[in-house]
Amino acid sequence: MTAVGVVLNRTVTAAITLFGVAAVVFFLLRIVPGDPIAMMIGPAASPSDIAALRVHYGLDGPLSLQFLIWLKSALVGDFGISITRHQSVLSILGDHLPATIELAFCALALAILLGGAVAVLGTLAGRRHGSVVIDAVNGVFLALPDFIWALIFVLAFGVAIPLFPLTGRIDPSLDIPFRTNFLLIESLVTGRFTVAGNVLAHMVMPTVALALPLAAVIGRVLRQALNEAMVQDYILLARIKGMSEPRLILSEALRNAIGPTLALTGVQATFLIGGTVVVERIFAYPGIGNLAIEAVINRDFPLIQGLVLMFGLIFILINIGVDLAVVAVNPKLRHG
Amino acid sequence: MAEAALVKPLDDPRGERVPVIRRLLRDRKVVVAGGFILFLAILAIFAPLIVPIDPLAQDLSNAEAPPYGFTGAVPDFLLGTDDLGRDVLSRVIFGARIALTVAFVAATLAAALGTTLGLAAGWYGRWIDTIISRLVDIWMAFPAVLLSILLVAILGSGLHSVIAAIVVIDWTRFCRVVRAETMAQARMDYVTAARAIGFRRGAILLKEILPNIVPVLIALLTLEMGIAVIVEAILSFVGLSVSSDTPTWGGMIAQGRQIVHESWWVMSVPLLMLCATVIAFNQLGDGLNRALDPMLRR
């Protein structure tokens, strides 16, 4: 299947999936005991006030009608008004998304670097002692999820050896105007390196916590793929041509190991996004993950729906990206 | 169904079950991990009898006392107290009850649901497979954590909603694996032989294929228990699990997080227990996978 074919196929599936996701959440929420409107107002409100608010937030009328109305607006990007924040859901999402995007990208990059290094070093160590140790350590890292790493970091670097700030995204004392919400990128691009450093310092712990589990998976899977590649005949021939061991691994074996690794670990990248929900909470990092928990606790329906759709969309995009990458990396697939 | 016994397939690994158990017991990591979980289970079952102090009893005069060995420690409270003077050790032991209950029940139910659907999808194929696979795809488009939080928020707090949330998120894991295994088994000669003799499809599924999938299932179940413990901890951390009086590891961690600079032990002890339990389940599952691997001529 060509690249275009993959994208088309996936887009159709994506649309169906998103629709399913939206519908499920929409109807699930309406079953919730606990009326958000009543929670919002005080007991002194009159029934007409409550009714008016219901209309304002689109919570009146039969369920299926509500869904259709919501769907219609959603298609043009209007996700309604947040019940708790009184802003348009879209703008709230827009405010908080950049923080999570920066976090996720850094975590992904770190995971690939770490996992790749572990796999390559382990392969270089071959059958020697070091290889067994690396594998064992990798095993421990495989077991613990990002949530636990985040907590360990809080203890280790927040309390025991205070190295990094524990909460937030940037020092509140640094009252510097930003034009976008991409604090890291913007400060780097505009040359404000001390500010960038401050933002980075706040990002270190959540990034590492998110990256470690994915790195462990990449390390394990890539290692196995490399092992399989290294026993192939063409490696033998390259060795006979006089190639050094590191060059063999990096230049010959690695390119054939990446494909299968991507196929198996691509899914894991979505877990990284899911992990932001709790990790951001632990570090009070103002991204969409933290937002999500707040929204659920406060029963903010419009915000929850917008968030679920956003997460769903991100997941689907990641899946498409991985599929495309798998095709791109394997020359046999490219020619169909 | 005496004929079923006659149709013993050539590549039936069932005959090799005994050496597997022996192989497991020889694996040090498995023994340690299994032993720890057993120990934890005993603690959990006999908690009300073992526990030194009532986990809910508050003793404000002794609040935030450090564990034994540190200055300011109070001898009755071996692992210190939290900000309301409650004994950390007792609460941690009671937390194990919730953790293990959720682990066993949720994992088993998730396995049951996932396996049933996976068997159906893998064996009957065609439109059943399409529907179930499509369902799994949509399901996996949700971030698991968000979905579980959402569900618990909907169903209200309590053990039943936590278990339901875990089952609802993770049944897909079992479904996928069981579906793949079923399809692989279905291609094997002993199934063709059974069909040729005239067994009904349902009978073949239950009597021939399912027993061969059990080993993989057990390994996956163990891993799933580790995941269930984590999800429960996350939910109680966020405050969406059982009622806030009942001690849970996640809840203790959340409370401890607030006072982590002054009283680090309140968060560290349950965190340590959590790590140990998760690693133990993982090692057990890994060991099971290793022991079963040669049996499944991969």
Next chain:
Amino acid sequence: MTESLLSVRDLGVSANGRPVLRDVSFELAPGEVHGIVGESGAGKSTIVKLMLGILPRTMEMTRGRVEYRGRDLFALAPAAFRALLGAEIALIPQDPLTALNPGRRIDAQLTDGFRLKRKLPRREADARAIALLEEVHIREPHRVMRAYPHELSGGMRQRVLIAAAFALDPKLVIADEPTTALDVTVQKQILRLIRGMQERHGTAIVFVTHDLGVVAQICDTTSVMYMGKVVEQGPTDRLLTAPAHPYTAALIAANPRYDRPEVGLTPIPARVIERMRAEIAADDSHG
């Protein structure tokens, strides 16, 4: 007498205590093509692996000496050995399907030697590679350069591998059954190609094969092997027309005569095998 390019003396190799090569000796002069022929398991590929330094971990060299241009090959430091490989000693492998990296284009794999060993810039390396492809009679060298291995036929892949082997003008090429994996129709072309390249570059070749017909076509001298032992050795035409050892004679007789179908197939007589087994057992208990 011209100095031998390659001198193998009393080579012994064991796997887990069991002998795999027994006192193998042969000499190779510069530019000479020496065939090593024998059935499967005779030890032919073990010799190849040993000389290229890729002997499996389960095997070890128990005795003997391999000298290349007068220097003990195994006394060399790993770096020196690696420098030798590829530059002066090259390999034409058996299976063209697996010997090429499926993830790299042909141009990258062909120019490896030029860029690694001769430190040539990309453009010049590419030009040399194209010249090589023309030398091995590949008709659209530019297209082949940009292609991936899976886009080429088996015969073309083997030509590429031959080109790669002769790329740096090696003094010694080891051909490990290079025609075994090819169609019969292609085999003859490839053999002629190898012979042509060898004559043009003046390279010595150690040609490992199980096919006497191949040996007849291309080898100046031959060693016949059985169970790790060199049974007979000498100039090829003498060996084939007047074999001294009964095994060689039986081997020749066992070759199917497509021109004389009424002759049928003659397997190696059991007494010949028994006699050789007894000889080998006697040698083993002495040595």
